Amino acid sequence: MNADPLSAAVPFYDLLHDDGHVPVIRELLPPLLAGVRHGVIEIGAGTGLITEVIARSTPGEIYALEPSLGMRSVLLSRLAADPGTRRRVTVLPCGALDTEVDEPVEAVVMISVLQSFPAAERAELWQVLARQLRPGGRLVFNWRDRPTPVPGTLEPVGSYEVGRHTYEIAAQVLGVAGESVTSRFVYRVRQRGVVISEDEVVSTNHWPSTGVLAWELKESGFTWSPAPEGMQVWHLPG
Numbered sequence: 001m002n003a004d005p006l007s008a009a010v011p012f013y014d015l016l017h018d019d020g021h022v023p024v025i026r027e028l029l030p031p032l033l034a035g036v037r038h039g040v041i042e043i044g045a046g047t048g049l050i051t052e053v054i055a056r057s058t059p060g061e062i063y064a065l066e067p068s069l070g071m072r073s074v075l076l077s078r079l080a081a082d083p084g085t086r087r088r089v090t091v092l093p094c095g096a097l098d099t100e101v102d103e104p105v106e107a108v109v110m111i112s113v114l115q116s117f118p119a120a121e122r123a124e125l126w127q128v129l130a131r132q133l134r135p136g137g138r139l140v141f142n143w144r145d146r147p148t149p150v151p152g153t154l155e156p157v158g159s160y161e162v163g164r165h166t167y168e169i170a171a172q173v174l175g176v177a178g179e180s181v182t183s184r185f186v187y188r189v190r191q192r193g194v195v196i197s198e199d200e201v202v203s204t205n206h207w208p209s210t211g212v213l214a215w216e217l218k219e220s221g222f223t224w225s226p227a228p229e230g231m232q233v234w235h236l237p238g
């Protein structure tokens with residue numbers, strides 16, 4: 001039995017996301033970390049695409065937290081290829097609700113991760129993150145309101161040539177219940193048009209409105225700060 005729910009997605013991850021949210025975050029995140037010198041926690045670091053951006057934007061220590069063994073393995077390979085960054089990135093193999101670092105940090109960054117948390121876990125998440133931040137510390141994440149999806153058929157999401165093979169990702173919305181959306185993802189590799197590998201994953205994500213998130217964060221003691229469209233910055237009192 002494979003306990004890592006993301007193992008089928010890992011080989012496809014950089015192909016898809018280097019072409020998706022990551023270029024936007026490369027542009028929008030660095031100014032939001034301006035002045036941060038005393039440590040950053042990155043929640044859900046994935047394969048390290050955003051860890052690299054944080055490392056280029058801040059001079060201090062980074063705690064890159066990633067529960068998936070597959071994703072974490074790619075992250076560590078990325079760090080192994082960059083000894084300068086490796087010296088100041090500590091990789092934590094746990095989920096966000098177990099975050100605990102030696103000294104409070106100046107910023108928590110969470111890119112394309114929040115949808116993994118159902119409402120009850122988010123209430124705990126904000127408390128956990130607030131405990132890890134210094135007074136005046138900031139929480140930075142990406143979020144935008146999106147139309148409620150409609151269950152439908154399997155649709156292509158991306159297709160990438162790797163040598164003689166084609167890596168294809170397709171997705172289908174299976175069901176919607178309030179803020180929770182259950183989707184099916186199919187990961188295929190083709191050789192000369194013939195499928196030589198196929199994996200399927202069904203997962204549920206949670207998409208509260210920005211209004212709901214704002215209410216939760218205020219309840220947890222955070223204060224809103226201006227940020228570009230698609231990004232959110234919240235501060236603890238100084």
Ligand SMILES: C[S@@+](CC[C@H](N)C(=O)[O-])C[C@H]1O[C@@H](n2cnc3c(N)ncnc32)[C@H](O)[C@@H]1O
Binds near residue numbers: 047050
């Ligand atoms: C879409 S990926 C984003 C990865 C990276 N932040 C990026 O933007 O490239 C979501 C990541 O969140 C991680 N994740 C899911 N649930 C989590 C949790 N409870 N705590 C921390 N990370 C979690 C997953 O393992 C996955 O690596």
